[in-house]
Amino acid sequence: MRETVQIRAARLEDCKRLAVMFHKLWPTGSIEEHGKEVRSLVDGTAKLTMPIGVLVAEIERDGVIGFVEVDLRSHADGCDPAQPVGYVEGWYVAEKYRRSGVGAKLIAAAEEWAREFGCVEMGSDAVIENDVSQRAHAALGYEVVDRCVHFRKRL
Numbered sequence: 817m818r819e820t821v822q823i824r825a826a827r828l829e830d831c832k833r834l835a836v837m838f839h840k841l842w843p844t845g846s847i848e849e850h851g852k853e854v855r856s857l858v859d860g861t862a863k864l865t866m867p868i869g870v871l872v873a874e875i876e877r878d879g880v881i882g883f884v885e886v887d888l889r890s891h892a893d894g895c896d897p898a899q900p901v902g903y904v905e906g907w908y909v910a911e912k913y914r915r916s917g918v919g920a921k922l923i924a925a926a927e928e929w930a931r932e933f934g935c936v937e938m939g940s941d942a943v944i945e946n947d948v949s950q951r952a953h954a955a956l957g958y959e960v961v962d963r964c965v966h967f968r969k970r971l
């Protein structure tokens with residue numbers, strides 16, 4: 817992309833747009849629900865046991881065009897359980913800006929966020945059908961450590 821992409825921590829004024837993007841990534845939650853969630857993360861009122869960062873990608877012409885939500889997990893599949901790992905909880909770039917390096921910039925910033933907490937490993941996941949996400953993870957140096965099928969049964 818020709819325009820400069822700035823990656824920065826999300827601010828309160830980003831929350832409306834972020835709620836829409838969260839909903840696109842996690843459609844089981846409504847825009848309103850995601851709005852409340854992201855607002856509490858950004859204004860620091862969310863009750864958290866581990867820190868969470870919401871980082872956004874912004875361009876001058878169109879504002880916020882993507883985000884990454886990163887946190888710390890005490891352990892993650894394939895990672896050393898001796899210390900917390902940075903974990904990519906959510907990663908999204910608006911459709912018209914994909915394939916121009918914005919996602920890579922967001923992941924680099926998420927990794928930097930985790931490094932600041934002393935992490936030496938990063939974990940992430942993608943559903944098996946999400947081929948694009950798997951390719952993008954692989955392109956950014958993430959190796960597959962496990963493939964999983966989840967089950968449920970009503971009791």
Ligand SMILES: CC(C)(COP(=O)(O)OP(=O)(O)OC[C@H]1O[C@@H](n2cnc3c(N)ncnc32)[C@H](O)[C@@H]1OP(=O)(O)O)[C@@H](O)C(=O)NCCC(=O)NCCS
Pocket residue numbers: 841906907908909910913914915916917918919920921941942943946948949951952953955956
């Ligand atoms: C996954 C996603 C965030 C990647 O964002 P992006 O800005 O397009 O990523 P980048 O442009 O930085 O791509 C980095 C590399 O990933 C790979 N890649 C990305 N999209 C790809 C695609 N559609 N097909 C094949 N490889 C792809 C490429 O190697 C690419 O580098 P290149 O363009 O120099 O070849 C974006 O596709 C997205 O928002 N998808 C929908 C939401 C989603 O699935 N999120 C992940 C949930 S686990």
